[in-house]
Amino acid sequence: MSIQQAERVDHQLVRGIGLPALTANIISSTIGVGIFVIPATVAAGLGAAAPLAFICCAIAMVLFVTCFAIAGSRVSLTGGLYAYVEVAFGRYVGFLAGTLYFLTALGAVAGVVNVLANSIALVLPFLGSPMMRIVVMLVVYGSLVLINIRGVREGAGAVTVITFAKLLPLLLFIGAGIFFIHPANLSWPGWPGSQALGDSVILLIFAFVGIEVALIPSGEVKNPSRTVPRSAYLALVITTIIYIMIQLVAQGTLGPELANHKDAPLAEAAAKFLGNLGRTILLAGATISAFGFVTSDILSSPRMIFAFGRDGALPAWFAHVHSRYRSPDVAIITYTVLAFALSVTGTFEKLAVLSNVAV
Numbered sequence: 616m617s618i619q620q621a622e623r624v625d626h627q628l629v630r631g632i633g634l635p636a637l638t639a640n641i642i643s644s645t646i647g648v649g650i651f652v653i654p655a656t657v658a659a660g661l662g663a664a665a666p667l668a669f670i671c672c673a674i675a676m677v678l679f680v681t682c683f684a685i686a687g688s689r690v691s692l693t694g695g696l697y698a699y700v701e702v703a704f705g706r707y708v709g710f711l712a713g714t715l716y717f718l719t720a721l722g723a724v725a726g727v728v729n730v731l732a733n734s735i736a737l738v739l740p741f742l743g744s745p746m747m748r749i750v751v752m753l754v755v756y757g758s759l760v761l762i763n764i765r766g767v768r769e770g771a772g773a774v775t776v777i778t779f780a781k782l783l784p785l786l787l788f789i790g791a792g793i794f795f796i797h798p799a800n801l802s803w804p805g806w807p808g809s810q811a812l813g814d815s816v817i818l819l820i821f822a823f824v825g826i827e828v829a830l831i832p833s834g835e836v837k838n839p840s841r842t843v844p845r846s847a848y849l850a851l852v853i854t855t856i857i858y859i860m861i862q863l864v865a866q867g868t869l870g871p872e873l874a875n876h877k878d879a880p881l882a883e884a885a886a887k888f889l890g891n892l893g894r895t896i897l898l899a900g901a902t903i904s905a906f907g908f909v910t911s912d913i914l915s916s917p918r919m920i921f922a923f924g925r926d927g928a929l930p931a932w933f934a935h936v937h938s939r940y941r942s943p944d945v946a947i948i949t950y951t952v953l954a955f956a957l958s959v960t961g962t963f964e965k966l967a968v969l970s971n972v973a974v
Contacts, residue, residue: 617926618692618702624925625693625834627936628943629767632836634846636771637829641850643778643911645825648730650785650858651901653822654865655880658873660815663800664807666862668815673855675816676823680847683826687843693834693943694922695915696827701926710928713919715973720828720916721950722970725957727905727912728752729966732958734902749959755906756955759913763947766940767835770914774907781907782857784900788885788893789860795888796867822858826850831915917950918943 632640657665683696692698696716701709732751736743742751763770826847836842865873865884876883879901885893921943924933935945957966 617706621692621698621922621925624934625691627941628693628835629941630835630837631766631768632771632832632842634837634842634849636775637836637842637846638850638853639775639778640771640911640914641826641829641846642854643774643781643825643907644828644915645823645850645854646781646785646857646904647822647825647908648727648901648905649822650861651879651881651897651904652877653819654862655873655875655877656818657815657862658866658880659877660811660818661807662804662871662874663866664803664812665815665866666859667807668812668819669855669859669862671812672816672819672823673851673858676820676851679824680826680851683830684844684847687830687833687847688840691833691836691839692922693832693918693925695831695833695918697831697919697922698833706926706928710923713923713928716827717916717919718973719970720912720919721954721957722966722968722973724909724912724916725954725961726963726966726970727908728755728954728958729961729963731755731902731905731909734905738899738902752955752958755909756913756951756958759910760947760951763913763917764937764940764942764944766942767832767914770942774911774914777903777907777910781900781904784896784903785857785861785881788881788897788900789857789864791893792864792868792884792888793860796864797870798867800867800870801863823851823854828912828915831918834918913947913951917947919946920950921946 654665657668661668686699690699690702694713697709697713700712732748735751736748741747762773830843833839833843861881865880868884868887869876873880873884879898882894882897885897920929920933923929924931924946933945933949934943936942937944
């Protein structure tokens with residue numbers, strides 16, 4: 616009966632997320648700032664054999680993605696992971712999973728917006744003062760609130776556009792850098808040890824997760840029984856190919872030096888074949904990638920508050936749906952206000968700890 620009641624509430628929303636938009640949301644939630652720095656860390660552990668870690672991690676992620684694909688095709692309620700766990704194990708366990716995920720998402724997005732404000736200040740120094748940082752954060756959150764309240768199609772459309780924008784620097788890096796690869800830099804001295812390979816795979820899981828965020832608006836996905844599995848596997852394939860190509864280009868151009876550039880390895884690699892312009896493009900790409908993560912999160916994570924209100928874990932007012940745009944407006948505003956407050960009062964390090972503890 617509770618599932619039927621939840622479906623009646625979700626019916627107020629618009630199923631406006633199709634295969635391209637959901638795939639873009641998963642990719643945007645997955646490919647974040649991490650890929651701009653992780654290649655150096657993996658290379659430090661495995662050297663030229665680093666691409667092998669990406670392949671092993673992708674194989675492991677097939678199991679992870681399959682769990683979400685199966686659950687998402689059977690349970691089409693808003694809430695994603697929270698709804699799947701609740702249907703399978705009951706309301707109490709579902710509430711625990713939903714609350715912990717909510718803390719994870721809130722800490723992560725607030726921390727990333729902190730980093731985003733710092734990155735913008737590096738490009739435009741006059742925005743570096745404490746007051747101007749608050750203004751930048753307010754503009755970022757405010758613009759995304761306005762877009763998402765106007766409807767899920769607008770929110771998903773913004774995610775799709777930002778996903779293409781954040782992929783362009785990476786695709787340019789791959790497309791130009793592939794012609795400057797030195798084959799000697801990719802030759803393996805020997806098969807890597809199991810411990811080094813395992814440590815690298817565990818590290819890379821951080822760069823591959825993201826589907827759990829993208830599937831929260833499941834109640835607004837068109838034909839979820841078909842769309843969710845197809846989007847999940849398509850996004851995993853695209854992400855894996857991009858990651859492996861990035862590692863090959865970075866390793867092939869910098870060689871053993873890659874491990875020494877832990878702060879911005881891709882920017883240093885791009886400088887080898889595109890000069891200072893390449894370094895600037897990749898640094899800008901990291902900033903766009905951070906904004907892309909925030910865009911995906913504001914589309915997805917507020918739906919967790921909506922689901923709590925729908926199921927009675929929070930007052931029903933939080934499950935309010937806008938009469939004109941049919942979006943969960945109260946949930947979107949509530950989530951964004953909380954994230955903004957954390958961004959202003961916290962630091963990236965503290966917020967990252969909050970997010971990781973919840974994980």
